[in-house]
Amino acid sequence: MxxxxxxxxxxxxxxxxxxxxxxxxxxxxxxxxxxxxxxxxxxxxxxxxxxxxxxxxxxxxxxxxxxxxxxxxxxxxxxxxxxxxxxxxxxxxxxxxxxxxxxxxxxxxxxxxxxxxxxxxxSQKQPILDKDNFLDHLPRLLEEHGKNSNTDLLVSLLQLSKDADADERKKFTQTLATLSVGGQSAAELSDGRFAVVHEANDERSAQTLMDTLKSTTGQAFDSATLDAESMGSGADAAKALVYSIRQFSDSGEDFDLENLTRNYSKNMEETRKRIQSLRALIKDRRFNIAYQPIVAITTKALHHVEALVRFDMRGGSPYEMISFAEQVGMIDEFDQIMLETVIKNLRRLVARGANPSIAVNLSARSLTTPSFISRLKETLLAHRGLRNHLIIEVTESAQVSDLGPLGQSIAMIREAGFAVCLDDFGAGHSGFQYLRQLKVDVVKIDGSYIKDAENDAESRAFLRAMASLCKDLKIKMVGEWIETPAQAELLKSVGVELGQGFLFGRPMMTLPKEMQKTPTPP
Missing domain, CATH: 3.30.450.20 (PAS domain)
Known part of the structure; x- marks a missing residue:
């Protein structure tokens, strides 16, 4: 033997x-x-x-x-x-x-x-993941580990106490990857903030890993460890964990890691309840759509409307709910329902001879989610007759670290015959380099530039540069947050064709009459 x-x-x-x-x-x-x-x-x-x-x-x-x-x-x-x-x-x-x-x-x-x-x-890939890839990877890792292992998984969050130079950072990230599950379950979430998934072999597993990391890299850091499986299995538990990690990643310097650990169970349970409420809202379609006009600045003629979600009949702000859906990874579910609702309304209007044009918002995160992209392609190809009536407006593009997949999705939409608008152009990192990778038909200038441009020479210079570039690229421009005639005149003077804001109309729960009526025969 x-x-x-x-x-x-x-x-x-x-x-x-x-x-x-x-x-x-x-x-x-x-x-x-x-x-x-x-x-x-x-x-x-x-x-x-x-x-x-x-x-x-x-x-x-x-x-x-x-x-x-x-x-x-x-x-x-x-x-x-x-x-x-x-x-x-x-x-x-x-x-x-x-x-x-x-x-x-x-x-x-x-x-x-x-x-x-x-x-x-x-073979030359980075030793650790970026935030988006890590948070996409984490739910799958938890599911697979739950099926194939008897040990629990822990997620430790780390915040470096001081800036590290390039060599120190390389050593730290490679060591962190080495200590993670499968050697590929660590991430840099934001500057100086990291996450690592590791197994819980005993009650001191987390402290042992932290001590090892400190002694071998020489880096000082604060840390908090979350039991990934303490709240049970299932999609909602994973989404609640992702939400906690995003809070750590996106919060300011005063984020309290000790408080996160101390209140982890309570916060996770509250987050799960919010997720369940959001899922019920989406499933039952308990929302309404308001429409805000986008007009030609020179003639005031209606060009199209933007579909905006409202979660009650009083038109309350949807920001908090949409932001939560983004953070827990449910925005694709909401975007799908919103798209289907707008398409249903368009089909009804077009069938009776009206000529509506509606922009529907789809998050860049949805447009980089394979399952959503597959459904979107099927939906658009099945409704190609609406290509002159439906505009896809891409939101939150500044939150996407890899523009390649987003660019591919935008190309697919345009190949299907639908126009694409890039929202909040100029916000965050959404600058000129975006137009090299994202081929779009329309850009919507971030409203902060327009508010500042009246009294700030630098903002006006950026505005003129944006308008000149878009004109050369044959991309239409929309100015948003327009509230005064002076702002409209400024935009017109630099070559912005379209405008949106309270000056031209507030969001209304019904479409403008021009888009509802059947054109009069000549």
Missing amino acids: ADKNDIFVAYAFCVGDIFMEIGPDQCITRLEGALDWVGIAKGASAIGQPMSAFLSAHDAEVMQSAFMLLENTPRIGPVRVAFGATEATRRRLGLFMSRLSSHEKNTHIVAMSLNRLDGGEQ
């Missing part, structure tokens, strides 16, 4: 390229596999040498962190390092590390080429 270690090695080679056994002194005690590939002629030549001899100085520090963590957890990985006899022969590997029991002193490592592990095109 085969030796237990030989069986382990055979199993390792089913998934890996190299097998290593490392002693308690961190020296190699066994090395087998595709050794020529990493410049080692025979495994025996490496026996007794410290593993660090085959790593760069930085990767040796990463491995030191991994060995420290293995004192309190049975396995980690993949730890991403370059391993080889010389700098020229070092290959990027993902190391899966384990100790077979709590009494085991040796560390067993299965090493896999990162080309096989991540895919060739991803």
Whole structure:
């Protein structure tokens, strides 16, 4: 019968390229596999040498962190390092590390080429995720872990106490990734704020990980740990957790991590109740639509209207509810219902001979969600007869870190024959570079520029630059928040064609009469 270690090695080679056994002194005690590939002629030549001899100085520090963590957890990985006899022969590997029991002193490592592990095109990817990808990844991770593991998951939130230089930040992020579940469950949420998902092997798991991170990176930070599974499983629990993480990410410098930990259970339960209320509101379509006119500034002729949600008949502000839907990842559900409602109204009006034109808001987050994009494409293709009546207005684009997927969605909408308007142009990071990646038909200038432009030369200069660029690109412009004739004249003078604001009309619960009536035959 085969030796237990030989069986382990055979199993390792089913998934890996190299097998290593490392002693308690961190020296190699066994090395087998595709050794020529990493410049080692025979495994025996490496026996007794410290593993660090085959790593760069930085990767040796990463491995030191991994060995420290293995004192309190049975396995980690993949730890991403370059391993080889010389700098020229070092290959990027993902190391899966384990100790077979709590009494085991040796560390067993299965090493896999990162080309096989991540895919060739991803081998140079960043060590940690950005906020959007992390928050998209987290619910799936929780669901899969709940099905396949008996251990709980923890999410630790970290805030660096001081700015780190480029080398310090690189070391910190790579170490954080190493300590995370699967080596790819850590994120930089915002400047100096991070999140890491890790297993709870005992009640001290979180503190052990934090101590390891501090000792190996030299970085000081405050932290709070949330039990990802303490509120039960299911989509609502995951969304409530995502909401808590977004609050930490987006809040100011005075955010209280201790308070987050202290009131976590209470806040999670309140958030779950809000999610359930929002879901019922969407399911039962307990909202109304108000319409605000967009007109030609020169002639005051009606161009189109924007559909605005109202959650009661008094026309109360929808900002808080929409913002909450964005933060808990439910905005795509609401956007779908809103789109269907506007399309239903358009079909009814067009069927009786009217000529309406309505812009419906779709969040950039929805337009980067694959399931929503698939439904949107089906919906638009099924209603191509409305392409001269329906405008898609993209909101919250400044919240999207990767414009590539958003640009692809916008291209799909335009290929289906529908016009696209980019809302809040100039707000946040939504500047000129957006027009290089997002090919749109209309841009709506952020209202803050218009409010400031009357009395601020710099704002007027930006306004003129926007108008000049859009004219060259043949993109129509809408000025919003127009409240005075002076603001309208200023916009007209710089070449803005369309206007929206209280000067031209407040949101109304019915469409303007021009869009409801059947055109008179000539």
